[in-house]
Amino acid sequence: MNGASRSWSFEATGTQWEIETRQPLARVVQERILERVRAFEATWSRFRPDSLVSRMAEAQSGGTFTFPEEALLLFELYDRLHAVTDGAVDPLVGRDLERLGYDRTYSLRPDADPQAPGQRPCWLRDVTREGTALTTRHPLGLDVGAAGKGLLVDLIAELLLEEGHTEFLIDGSGDLRHAGQEEVNIGLEHPFDPGLVIGIASLHNRALCASGVNRRAWGDGLHHVLDARSGHPTREVVATWALAEDALTADGLATALFFTDPETLAATFACSGVRLFQNGHAEVSRTFSGEIFT
């Protein structure tokens, strides 16, 4: 943010977050935020054995799992993302991530090849959803990594607005949301070289989310963005950035950009985006506000 501001850093979702505000955050507001984060993790974290998603993954004969109110927007977004990416984005890829090694103990050792396409769980078929209640018939791994962090960013933004903070920049480590009079310039990190940026995005009263394969790659061709149709990591696209009014949508779209081009997504969502390919070329939305360096 330009001008005087204060920053507050904290740990959440296994990584470092930072909130910049015009006025310093009162201790009681910080507490509220941390409480919100813990409640969020208690529901969604695959890495906590007692979370709701862990219980869903362990339920031998399935069951009905009622998620909190915040889940409604998330599940509805997944419905749309699933449709626009022809099933490539699917929150039921949780098991695949575990098989490939990205599991609760971070073993990073792939067990076996993902299940054959016909047997793999599908969001449309293997859960029945009614509002925020999911009904399953057998254990299912739900991984909301594609958009979950964006949701948490929005929940924190709501909290800040409730507390009277009208100018802020929330940085959920790759997922940003801005509010305020003046735009901020965001450097788009080079996926393979942390000292470089490949462009600048202008962020003003909206969200910008980034997704890339760099920091969570751990084996030959293995990284954490999976194509749900095959269970294997995506190949060609190496980094994406999406802008939308809220972080939930931007986060989901940043994942979708691994499978679908920006213009196709722009036909369904109010957004703009950039995606960078392995060969160094980029695709940019016509309405992208910023600059890509060439």
Added chain:
Amino acid sequence: MPQNSSAPLLAVLSLLAGGVSLASAQSSTPSSAARPTVNQNINYADGTYTAKGWYGGLPSSITVTLTLKDSVITKVGVQTHATDPTSLDYQRRFAVAVPKVVIGKPIAEVKVGKLAGASGTPDGFNDAVAKIKAQASK
């Protein structure tokens, strides 16, 4: 999948070194004879140039803006003006694919308030990689 414990670390390192052409700046323009090229023997003054190109039977046009520095094209902008749907569709696709290979600039050279890249490495992940490194170095 590779069985020995040093393989994951090597693969991670090669992935990090990976994006081969990303850091190098392109020198001149495409070699296709049909496209305008920057003549190597002439020094073009630095600056931003705009030109409108017409094409097709219908009055479809496209405006191209080039930024030159040291006779090298450093930035390309494309603006579409087509009126018929097919032409607009083609132009849209052209506008979306950035013609040149993307380059990286050092952070110190750009004026930004924040950075956006993929999520910062989770703590547990860092720890796991450290363990793998320890295993791999035995």
